[in-house]
Amino acid sequence: MPTTDVTYSAQPSPPIDVSTPAVVVDVDVLERNITRTAQTFRERGVELRPHAKTHKVVEIAQRQLAAGAVGLTVATISEAEVFADAGVEDVFIAYPLWLDARNAARLRTLAGHCTVRIGVDSTAALDRIASELHGSGIRVSLELDAGHHRSGVLPAEAPGIFAHARRTGVALDGVFTFPGHSYAPGRPAAVAEQEAEVLGETTAMLREAGFMVSHVSGGSTPTAVTGVDSPATEIRPGVYVFFDAQQLELGSCTIEDVALHVVATVVSRHDRAGSDERRIVVNAGSKVLGSDRPAWATGFGRLPQHPRARVTALSEHHGTIVFPDDEPLPQLGAQLRLIPNHVCLTMNLVDRIQVVQDDQVIGSWEIAARGCND
Amino acid sequence: MPTTDVTYSAQPSPPIDVSTPAVVVDVDVLERNITRTAQTFRERGVELRPHAKTHKVVEIAQRQLAAGAVGLTVATISEAEVFADAGVEDVFIAYPLWLDARNAARLRTLAGHCTVRIGVDSTAALDRIASELHGSGIRVSLELDAGHHRSGVLPAEAPGIFAHARRTGVALDGVFTFPGHSYAPGRPAAVAEQEAEVLGETTAMLREAGFMVSHVSGGSTPTAVTGVDSPATEIRPGVYVFFDAQQLELGSCTIEDVALHVVATVVSRHDRAGSDERRIVVNAGSKVLGSDRPAWATGFGRLPQHPRARVTALSEHHGTIVFPDDEPLPQLGAQLRLIPNHVCLTMNLVDRIQVVQDDQVIGSWEIAARGCND
CATH class of the missing domain: 3.20.20.10 (Alanine racemase)
Known part of the structure; x- marks a missing residue:
């Protein structure tokens, strides 16, 4: 089943000054999502x-x-x-x-x-x-x-x-x-x-x-x-x-609506041209992205700056990302942003999120109800 | 691909006095696993x-x-x-x-x-x-x-x-x-x-x-x-x-070697004979079991007391378990034990594990390095 085409912003993301992997939320995008949804349902007369x-x-x-x-x-x-x-x-x-x-x-x-x-x-x-x-x-x-x-x-x-x-x-x-x-x-x-x-x-x-x-x-x-x-x-x-990669691929949002990213670092790089092994590994795995992957998803998340890259596998602390033959692999040590498949799981995996505005960290919020399962 | 046959203990599990969902570890089984593995590698002259x-x-x-x-x-x-x-x-x-x-x-x-x-x-x-x-x-x-x-x-x-x-x-x-x-x-x-x-x-x-x-x-x-x-x-x-359902289905252990269970309660029950909907829902989902599921696994975990039951779906707080036609469904409110597919993820989802001996809670241990991703 084809997933919805995703339009990506061509703008590069400057590095964010955090210890990776980190979960970062763009407060302006968050606020826009909150306001717009509230307005939509107010206009429809439905309580949110x-x-x-x-x-x-x-x-x-x-x-x-x-x-x-x-x-x-x-x-x-x-x-x-x-x-x-x-x-x-x-x-x-x-x-x-x-x-x-x-x-x-x-x-x-x-x-x-x-x-x-x-x-x-x-x-x-x-x-x-x-x-x-x-x-x-x-x-x-x-x-x-x-x-x-x-x-x-x-x-x-x-x-x-x-x-x-x-x-x-x-x-x-x-x-x-x-x-x-x-x-x-x-x-x-x-x-x-x-x-x-x-x-x-x-x-x-x-x-x-x-x-x-x-x-x-x-x-x-x-x-x-x-x-x-x-x-x-x-x-x-x-x-x-926040939206997430599932919503993006379902067509519920655009790339500009995504307020949350996992920021990760390239730790391993394997550039064997012509093989199926043109891959990098980032230090974000299932213990920060979560391992939900519906059968129709293109992978375990998406990279906003690399729309054709695929997150093909997650271990606990490794995310394996395969690139098409004609796209240069990011360098070792490069910082990448990933959109998790299911953001509810990501939020349950860390104690705090970093709050950013214009790519600058302006504070952090505690995930106060993390782990509240009972 | 067929998974290894799993032999199950026929002994019923008495309820454990915990707020569900809870992660419980049988300290005697844990100690036996630690001792036996240490001895195996000592005998082989390999450092563990x-x-x-x-x-x-x-x-x-x-x-x-x-x-x-x-x-x-x-x-x-x-x-x-x-x-x-x-x-x-x-x-x-x-x-x-x-x-x-x-x-x-x-x-x-x-x-x-x-x-x-x-x-x-x-x-x-x-x-x-x-x-x-x-x-x-x-x-x-x-x-x-x-x-x-x-x-x-x-x-x-x-x-x-x-x-x-x-x-x-x-x-x-x-x-x-x-x-x-x-x-x-x-x-x-x-x-x-x-x-x-x-x-x-x-x-x-x-x-x-x-x-x-x-x-x-x-x-x-x-x-x-x-x-x-x-x-x-x-x-x-x-x-x-601990072992887990993956190891059980790979044949790395027996059911008696499994030291860790997620204890859950049946919250929803749908007994429509002859349909494909003879299912229960327990209050343990991906936020406690973890959502790793390799393609060869029989489901999202196993039930030691119900070897033919299949955990067919996980939402964040729901585990859907389908039973064969000839097996009675557990009652609403019943406490069930589940073996997670991948225990490393389960341990990363809770702050403490309950330590049990002979099905009695004797203490709890902090998961001191939970969430330590960086």
């Missing part, structure tokens, strides 16, 4: 609740909220705890949590500090919520499977689960989807339509059966940028703050 | 220098050294700094470092605290070493490409590089290989032979040309366990302390 698992950074969450986001989406209780500690007042844990005594106690504490909504996708999990979170004020949304076939129930199962919630006293008043199957070239628009249909059909069915559905939440970055009409009242894209 | 990038834990390094390891292998200067701070006296940074003023200063400081050896694979990098590390006492080994085609030079290039080192006064007195292409079913023995040949041929050629070669270092876990004869004076396996 960005997924903070992408960045895990308090300073970025604050910029999203300042630009008009209604709150944050997170994936885990510990992510919610980090952002609530930093003063965020409204979080949706868009995940079908299974409550035991330990994490239920944490959720009740969390709900004392901010508005909390959680996900559910079974009557068994609803029963746990009924017994553990009674009186906590935590609201609940049902996850729907819009075709991704991960968690979530089919639309036909929704009325039964809402009925069970009514019987057990759980504040189930919303539905949400994650259309992860939009991550393939040519798919985003069709998947956005499928998601809109599932949300619309389910909401209508539930309302017809007498249930209140006040929270209709959807979205991913690839579907969000399609502009497909949706009955969603809220959208939860995450990657749009 | 375990690669600490696998575990990044001071307490595990101390056990390896107590069992007779001559020092540690690491991949980065920052890993070396962590272990030197903890009292480790001898480290080999088995990596073709490119020295700038910043990391050269760190290396000189490091060499004030412990014995340091570094890797090189070009005359350009040798020139940097000559100018930056003169008088530091740091010794250098040349990386050879034994067929993995990542970093490292071909044997025929070695004499020229040794001659350049002699001219520039660099203490180049060793060679090393990393036979990463052994990571495929049926390959380890053949690759171990190829590595032995490259090390032997190069060492002979260098000695014939009058160069001293006192350090001949090879190895990876899959090749190390083959027992193939090698001229290596030193071996650098890493994963053998």
Whole structure:
């Protein structure tokens, strides 16, 4: 399957004064992405609740909220705890949590500090919520499977689960989807339509059966940028703050929209003309780029200054980059910028990001929720 | 390509009292792996220098050294700094470092605290070493490409590089290989032979040309366990302390040798008999298991209690596990143990591991060198 053609800037990147490998964020590009996305959804009348698992950074969450986001989406209780500690007042844990005594106690504490909504996708999990979170004020949304076939129930199962919630006293008043199957070239628009249909059909069915559905939440970055009409009242894209090589190859963004790079140094160089071994090795591997690589991707990331180069292999601390025969190999010791395939993984691999403006480091931000898996 | 048959223990695993997802290490299995490997190489007269990038834990390094390891292998200067701070006296940074003023200063400081050896694979990098590390006492080994085609030079290039080192006064007195292409079913023995040949041929050629070669270092876990004869004076396996699903499917270990598991909870369950959707979702995804998946692997990890189950997909916080039609799906809320595909990535994703003995948590260890990429 052909990936979208990518137009590259011809401008060279001056070296950035960092110890490599380093994760650097261009604050002007970041701010532009935040502002533009906020404006797009304000104009459409859809509430924006960005997924903070992408960045895990308090300073970025604050910029999203300042630009008009209604709150944050997170994936885990510990992510919610980090952002609530930093003063965020409204979080949706868009995940079908299974409550035991330990994490239920944490959720009740969390709900004392901010508005909390959680996900559910079974009557068994609803029963746990009924017994553990009674009186906590935590609201609940049902996850729907819009075709991704991960968690979530089919639309036909929704009325039964809402009925069970009514019987057990759980504040189930919303539905949400994650259309992860939009991550393939040519798919985003069709998947956005499928998601809109599932949300619309389910909401209508539930309302017809007498249930209140006040929270209709959807979205991913690839579907969000399609502009497909949706009955969603809220959208939860995450990657749009930085974008990454997957989004570039899916056509969700241009090269100028990419706000985050991994800066690396050429440590090994093998220029054997005419062989398949015209390669360099940089000191950025899977422990900083992350090793996600969908089958349709051209490699393990992209090089903005070398569009025809391919990151063919990653070890933990080695990135192998193959060049076409007619392109000179970068020199040993040269600094290169790489766009990771999946930026959410990159952000989870380092403790801090370097903040740059006009290629100068102006500060650094802590990745406060790094490693918050539980 | 068929993967090696895996024999599984039929014994059920009792739940471990941890917040999931958690990384747990069985200290008895760990100790057995450390002791057995140390004994194997002692008997062969080969020095063992375990690669600490696998575990990044001071307490595990101390056990390896107590069992007779001559020092540690690491991949980065920052890993070396962590272990030197903890009292480790001898480290080999088995990596073709490119020295700038910043990391050269760190290396000189490091060499004030412990014995340091570094890797090189070009005359350009040798020139940097000559100018930056003169008088530091740091010794250098040349990386050879034994067929993995990542970093490292071909044997025929070695004499020229040794001659350049002699001219520039660099203490180049060793060679090393990393036979990463052994990571495929049926390959380890053949690759171990190829590595032995490259090390032997190069060492002979260098000695014939009058160069001293006192350090001949090879190895990876899959090749190390083959027992193939090698001229290596030193071996650098890493994963053998824990093993993982890759090693299990390569036949490097049995299920009883696996010391590390990711403990997860079933959060979503879809039991649609007769469809291809008999699946569960656990709360362990790529942010704890890591997303390495070689083409020959059966999935993104293995379940010791469910050998026919397949981890078909990972999102950041979701692991999708498909079961065969005739096997009951685990219940919602059940605790499952997963063996990650590549344990080095898992260790880099959490701050601490839970130490268990007889399925009871007896403590936890800090992953002191987590995130040490530079």
